[in-house]
Amino acid sequence: AQKVTQAQTEISVVEKEDVTLDCVYETRDTTYYLFWYKQPPSGELVFLIRRNSFDEQNEISGRYSWNFQKSTSSFNFTITASQVVDSAVYFCALSEDLDNAGNMLTFGGGTRLMVKP
């Protein structure tokens, strides 16, 4: 069975600070996918990134970057120079590549990020 843990339930930073959201996962599968989704106050989850288990390259997209380390089963998310618009709940998720599992995601509990001006 898979599990995703986001130990930080809430983080508060001041605008322009860098912030890292932690994600630790458990799975017995060798082929799996990791995700980050953002849930702004409107409630609709917005896809940020998908990473497969065979690609450990870190990724950068603008102010966002992701650090995938299989050795520690972690997939951490860093926002550089945070902005007020980054305030949201962020979810880390895991999906195993099974014939009958579709894109069923196992979510972590989420981290609420508050960026203050």
Add this chain to the structure above:
Amino acid sequence: GAGVSQSPSNKVTEKGKDVELRCDPISGHTALYWYRQSLGQGLEFLIYFQGNSAPDKSGLPSDRFSAERTGGSVSTLTIQRTQQEDSAVYLCASSPEGRVSVSEKLFFGSGTQLSVL
């Protein structure tokens, strides 16, 4: 519309009543998912539909919960004899294909906030 549509956006009901929640996925998406988000918690998988295949109901918490998908498009989640612990946001998502290795992401609706008094 272009996105996943859910109705109603808010539903208040009395304990013991039945409720129906509706989801209109993105046109052409074969896979449809229901998730539940309880206050302060992560997202919990409920049920998954893929094309004409039998749905994966492994996440339904009790036999009071059921869902159907008519014509491979619109889905209805029904909760019978609602209880206070059913209060949550019910999120629907769709994707073009079922397999995570093919479909990069899920497209989420804004959810239905269910309050059971």
